[in-house]
Amino acid sequence: MTTEETSALFKALGDQTRLRILALLSLREHCNCELVSIFGISQPAVSRHIARLKESRLIHERRQGQWVYYSLNRALWEQLPSFPHMVEDLVAHDPLVRHAKTTVAQCSLPGE
Amino acid sequence: MTTEETSALFKALGDQTRLRILALLSLREHCNCELVSIFGISQPAVSRHIARLKESRLIHERRQGQWVYYSLNRALWEQLPSFPHMVEDLVAHDPLVRHAKTTVAQCSLPGE
DNA sequence: CGGGCACATAAGGATATAATTATAAACAGA
DNA sequence: TCTGTTTATAATTATATCCTTATGTGCCCG
Numbered sequence: 001m002t003t004e005e006t007s008a009l010f011k012a013l014g015d016q017t018r019l020r021i022l023a024l025l026s027l028r029e030h031c032n033c034e035l036v037s038i039f040g041i042s043q044p045a046v047s048r049h050i051a052r053l054k055e056s057r058l059i060h061e062r063r064q065g066q067w068v069y070y071s072l073n074r075a076l077w078e079q080l081p082s083f084p085h086m087v088e089d090l091v092a093h094d095p096l097v098r099h100a101k102t103t104v105a106q107c108s109l110p111g112e
Numbered sequence: 113m114t115t116e117e118t119s120a121l122f123k124a125l126g127d128q129t130r131l132r133i134l135a136l137l138s139l140r141e142h143c144n145c146e147l148v149s150i151f152g153i154s155q156p157a158v159s160r161h162i163a164r165l166k167e168s169r170l171i172h173e174r175r176q177g178q179w180v181y182y183s184l185n186r187a188l189w190e191q192l193p194s195f196p197h198m199v200e201d202l203v204a205h206d207p208l209v210r211h212a213k214t215t216v217a218q219c220s221l222p223g224e
Numbered sequence: 225c226g227g228g229c230a231c232a233t234a235a236g237g238a239t240a241t242a243a244t245t246a247t248a249a250a251c252a253g254a
Numbered sequence: 255t256c257t258g259t260t261t262a263t264a265a266t267t268a269t270a271t272c273c274t275t276a277t278g279t280g281c282c283c284g
Contacts, residue, residue: 003128013122014122014125020206020208031219033260034218039208042244046261067260077196084189084190105150127272143230145230155231155232156273156276179281180230226284234278241268242267242269243267248262251260
């Protein structure tokens with residue numbers, strides 16, 4: 001994952017309603033209207049949260065008749081790297097971090 | 113972690129500059145002015161990012177004379193639960209999720 | 225003391241986010 | 255086709271975020 005993809009993932013997770021949606025979808029699939037009645041927010045609001053989670057590929061959707069059932073993308077969810085591993089990835093691949101690693105910072109250093 | 117604390121943690125991580133700061137601090141401690149020269153943004157901007165990371169207890173600071181050296185809170189960082197574990201925690205402890213789990217969601221309510 | 229350096233905080237502005245209402249699109253069934 | 259239901263998108267508004275410049279605070283040293 002690039003730094004941009006990583007921050008986008010965390011942004012998608014940085015909302016209480018979206019976290020609760022993921023928790024509910026980890027138990028079973030739900031349609032949009034069920035989530036509306038659970039959270040007490042408008043249908044478009046739920047739809048927007050779902051869209052953000054789909055952009056990060058965190059959930060799948062299954063159309064059945066006029067309903068759309070959402071479910072957790074378990075393959076992706078369970079394979080997300082641990083926090084320490086994510087930072088290791090940044091150190092290894094982020095150009096700015098790699099560059100800073102091998103460069104002397106430009107502020108006046110104590111003891112020099 | 114409560115749902116609010118979890119979303120606050122993810123919000124703190126949902127920024128490329130803050131992710132890079134964490135990556136740099138995982139290698140060694142840095143002072144504010146070093147980060148300014150690395151990122152090419154203003155000193156107050158760095159200070160605000162640092163403040164946000166401190167609010168989530170992700171970094172420590174060590175004062176030495178007029179400098180403040182920041183470092184990764186490794187004890188916290190390495191003990192952060194995995195993504196699947198976080199969702200399990202939400203399912204177990206979030207009141208709204210727990211309630212929804214034992215309630216039949218209704219879509220179109222008749223008579224309204 | 226007082227000046228200079230490092231960091232924190234405040235104020236202001238541009239952009240992003242998340243909610244709402246209104247509307248469009250897709251589908252089922254009479 | 256017409257009607258009702260479900261979901262997606264558009265427009266709007268309020269709030270949050272992130273940057274800048276300006277200013278305040280704390281420490282070192284002359």
